[in-house]
Amino acid sequence: MTARSDPDLIVARPEGLYCPAGDFHIDPWRPVARAVITHAHSDHARWGHGHYLAHEHSAPILRRRLGEDIRLQTLRYGEVIEHHGVRLSLHPAGHVLGSAQVRLEHAGEVWVASGDYKLESDGTCPPFEPVRCHTFITESTFGLPIYRWPSQPALFEEINAWWQANTVQGRASVLYAYALGKAQRLLHGVDPTIGPIVCHGAVEPLNEVYRALGVRLPTTRRATDESLDPGQLGRALVIAPPSAARSTWLRRFGPDPADAFASGWMQLRGTRRRRGVDRGFVVSDHADWPGLQSAIMATGAQRVFVTHGSVPTMVRWLCEQGLQAQAFATEYGAEDDQDDQDVSEAP
Numbered sequence: 495m496t497a498r499s500d501p502d503l504i505v506a507r508p509e510g511l512y513c514p515a516g517d518f519h520i521d522p523w524r525p526v527a528r529a530v531i532t533h534a535h536s537d538h539a540r541w542g543h544g545h546y547l548a549h550e551h552s553a554p555i556l557r558r559r560l561g562e563d564i565r566l567q568t569l570r571y572g573e574v575i576e577h578h579g580v581r582l583s584l585h586p587a588g589h590v591l592g593s594a595q596v597r598l599e600h601a602g603e604v605w606v607a608s609g610d611y612k613l614e615s616d617g618t619c620p621p622f623e624p625v626r627c628h629t630f631i632t633e634s635t636f637g638l639p640i641y642r643w644p645s646q647p648a649l650f651e652e653i654n655a656w657w658q659a660n661t662v663q664g665r666a667s668v669l670y671a672y673a674l675g676k677a678q679r680l681l682h683g684v685d686p687t688i689g690p691i692v693c694h695g696a697v698e699p700l701n702e703v704y705r706a707l708g709v710r711l712p713t714t715r716r717a718t719d720e721s722l723d724p725g726q727l728g729r730a731l732v733i734a735p736p737s738a739a740r741s742t743w744l745r746r747f748g749p750d751p752a753d754a755f756a757s758g759w760m761q762l763r764g765t766r767r768r769r770g771v772d773r774g775f776v777v778s779d780h781a782d783w784p785g786l787q788s789a790i791m792a793t794g795a796q797r798v799f800v801t802h803g804s805v806p807t808m809v810r811w812l813c814e815q816g817l818q819a820q821a822f823a824t825e826y827g828a829e830d831d832q833d834d835q836d837v838s839e840a841p
């Protein structure tokens with residue numbers, strides 16, 4: 495192994511990942527002066543930073559969640575800025591609208607902090623692009639060999655068949671999904687000819703952001719929408735955040751709606767049982783085990799830091815491949831089935 499003369503371009507600090515040369519943080523979890531934000535999920539984009547830098551498509555969601563008055567600078571994918579001699583650019587992560595990997599270049603060293611990412615293109619945001627680098631920082635939310643996602647067509651065939659079967663019985667189909675990203679991906683992929691689609695109040699404002707940025711989504715309605723004939727509710731697909739499962743909001747869809755949960759965690763049988771839903775659909779906006787492996791290998795990085803999820807398993811696998819790998823302690827969540835509380839509002 496050759497001696498490393500250059501100081502690390504990114505280090506783990508108590509408040510978050512930090513670039514000493516550029517004097518800024520990436521997705522910090524405590525308030526800092528300058529924060530680069532990979533995407534608008536609440537565990538990555540927190541409140542209280544002095545200055546924010548993010549992809550332009552994250553801007554409407556960040557402003558909505560963190561306030562119109564945040565100091566926010568935006569970039570397009572591939573646009574390069576220089577800060578204290580560090581060249582910075584954002585590249586598609588394929589996770590949710592506006593999600594980005596952060597590429598940093600300084601003194602001939604290239605580092606990429608990938609935030610959250612997934613490989614399969616879902617039609618609601620530009621797909622993940624591998625970026626060549628010396629050092630890659632990766633998540634490992636689903637970094638265990640059991641996690642393998644069905645293909646997108648197979649997934650939607652399953653969801654459409656479930657919805658269709660429920661309409662025959664006159665039962666509404668309630669599908670629980672994370673409000674930012676997951677919900678829009680489901681909307682984009684389902685067959686809207688099966689019946690009307692109703693979205694919870696935490697989901698619909700995000701649908702509007704996606705539509706305004708050119709993502710094609712089918713017509714959706716609020717439960718309170720007067721154009722929605724109560725007689726149609728037995729044919730409806732209802733997209734709601736997981737927290738709605740505990741709310742009285744659900745009662746309007748009849749005494750016995752069919753329900754399902756859409757999450758990568760549904761690969762584990764016990765998770766569906768714990769959630770107490772009829773069905774679990776395995777759909778994640780994170781990479782599965784083969785996806786993580788191929789994404790990391792495609793960067794050509796010799797050194798890899800693993801931030802959150804199944805860290806020891808991933809580190810071990812990377813070391814077996816002859817790479818230098820180690821853990822970075824972070825405070826990101828396992829958001830695939832969490833609610834984005836900050837965007838929730840009255841249904």
Ligand SMILES: [Zn+2]
Nearest residue numbers: 533535610829
């Ligand atoms: Zn995320």
Ligand SMILES: [Zn+2]
Nearest residue numbers: 610826827829
């Ligand atoms: Zn995350």
